[in-house]
Structure formats: structure tokens, C-alpha cells
Amino acid sequence: MTAIEFTYHIAKVSKSLKPFAVRLTKDSDDANDLLQDTLLKAFTNREKYADGTNLKAWLYTIMKNTFITNYQRMVRKNTFIDTSDNLHYINSLENSTDNDAHNKFVMEDINRAVDSLEETYRVPFMMHYRGFKYHEIAEKLHIPIGTVKNRIHIARKELKDKLSLYAYSF
CATH class of the missing domain: 1.10.1740.10 (RNA polymerase sigma factor, region 2, helix turn helix motif)
Structure with a gap:
């Protein structure tokens, strides 16, 4: 060739x-x-x-x-190599604290955005999020599979718009 x-x-x-x-x-x-x-x-x-x-x-x-x-x-x-003799503080967690405030605010914003979706979009989106397959959602809601896909797509698009503040923060 x-x-x-x-x-x-x-x-x-x-x-x-x-x-x-x-x-x-x-x-x-x-x-x-x-x-x-x-x-x-x-x-x-x-x-x-x-x-x-x-x-x-x-x-x-x-x-x-x-x-x-x-x-x-x-x-x-990115591996840290410490050449000092004092190994006491390496991997010591007693002096570190985690601040989960940012994550809490993000989750609150995400939940608020999901809750603000119209029910016709929110329900299929949440079912898909919880692991249901498209055909299972279609059967449970008694709607065509194409409608399910479309509603999930619209929900994602609306969530992306509503959460655009976080697009580059992670």
C-alpha cells in the first residue's frame, strides 16, 4: 500500500x-x-x-x-520523591483537612438544575442516570424509544446550559 x-x-x-x-x-x-x-x-x-x-x-x-x-x-x-531522612510526615494525614464545601455547592447547583427541568425531560433523564436502558424507559413511560432519546438529549443540553458556570472548573 x-x-x-x-x-x-x-x-x-x-x-x-x-x-x-x-x-x-x-x-x-x-x-x-x-x-x-x-x-x-x-x-x-x-x-x-x-x-x-x-x-x-x-x-x-x-x-x-x-x-x-x-x-x-x-x-x-508527578511522583514525589523525598530524599530527606525525616520520613515522619510523609503520608501523614493527621495534619491535613478536607474542605468539601465546593463539592457541596456544586451538588446543590446540580440538584437545583435537575429539579428545574420540566417533568417530561427530568423523568427519562433521571431514569437513564439511574441505569435504565432506553428501551426500559420507553416501556415504563409508554413512549417511543426515539422520544426517550430526544428527551434525554434535551435534558442534557438544558443542564449543560444551566451549569455552564462549571464547564471549566474541573
């Missing part, structure tokens, strides 16, 4: 890699970086790709391995 053909095939498959990258990194910018690293590695190692194998699976494997490698590198970089 020539470099042009390989590039063409990667371009067709690369759109499906973005959601996987977002799921791994939980951040859009990091997902873009991971996708770029994956495509660069795939292109530079294209001679290792065997014709006839599943290109999409090959790219997913590269992405997963790249993510794991980057994560391990970040953990090693």
Missing part, C-alpha cells in the same frame, strides 16, 4: 477515533492531542501495517497504547 493510499484509508477511519479519545482522556483538547499522536505514529509506522488486517482496530490499539504510555509518563513525572 502506498503512502497516499494509506493516508486515504486513515482519513476515512480517523473520524471514528475521536469519541474513543474523548472517552479515554475525558478532555477535548487532550483527546485532540491523543488523536494527533495516534495518527502520527500510524503514519510513521505504516510499514508495520499488514494489508488485509483491520485498520480501525490497528489504530484503536495504537491510541490505547499511546494513552497508557502518556498516562504512565505523567504519573512518574
Whole structure:
């Protein structure tokens, strides 16, 4: 396979890699970086790709391995190494306190936003949040599955708008 053909095939498959990258990194910018690293590695190692194998699976494997490698590198970089002789305070929790006030305020805002949704959107959203599948929600509420999906989508969109204050705080 020539470099042009390989590039063409990667371009067709690369759109499906973005959601996987977002799921791994939980951040859009990091997902873009991971996708770029994956495509660069795939292109530079294209001679290792065997014709006839599943290109999409090959790219997913590269992405997963790249993510794991980057994560391990970040953990090693952030590991604290104390070279002092006094090990008394390392891992000592008696002098630390947790302040959960911020989390409490956030949860109150989230609950208030969910409670402010119209009941037609809130009920399917909360059922889905609690683990019900779309078809189970449709059966319980006696509505079509497409309506369930639409109402959950609208609820998410409204919650995103109502909680936009927190979009970049985590």
C-alpha cells in the first residue's frame, strides 16, 4: 500500500477515533492531542501495517497504547520523591483537612438544575442516570424509544446550559 493510499484509508477511519479519545482522556483538547499522536505514529509506522488486517482496530490499539504510555509518563513525572531522612510526615494525614464545601455547592447547583427541568425531560433523564436502558424507559413511560432519546438529549443540553458556570472548573 502506498503512502497516499494509506493516508486515504486513515482519513476515512480517523473520524471514528475521536469519541474513543474523548472517552479515554475525558478532555477535548487532550483527546485532540491523543488523536494527533495516534495518527502520527500510524503514519510513521505504516510499514508495520499488514494489508488485509483491520485498520480501525490497528489504530484503536495504537491510541490505547499511546494513552497508557502518556498516562504512565505523567504519573512518574508527578511522583514525589523525598530524599530527606525525616520520613515522619510523609503520608501523614493527621495534619491535613478536607474542605468539601465546593463539592457541596456544586451538588446543590446540580440538584437545583435537575429539579428545574420540566417533568417530561427530568423523568427519562433521571431514569437513564439511574441505569435504565432506553428501551426500559420507553416501556415504563409508554413512549417511543426515539422520544426517550430526544428527551434525554434535551435534558442534557438544558443542564449543560444551566451549569455552564462549571464547564471549566474541573
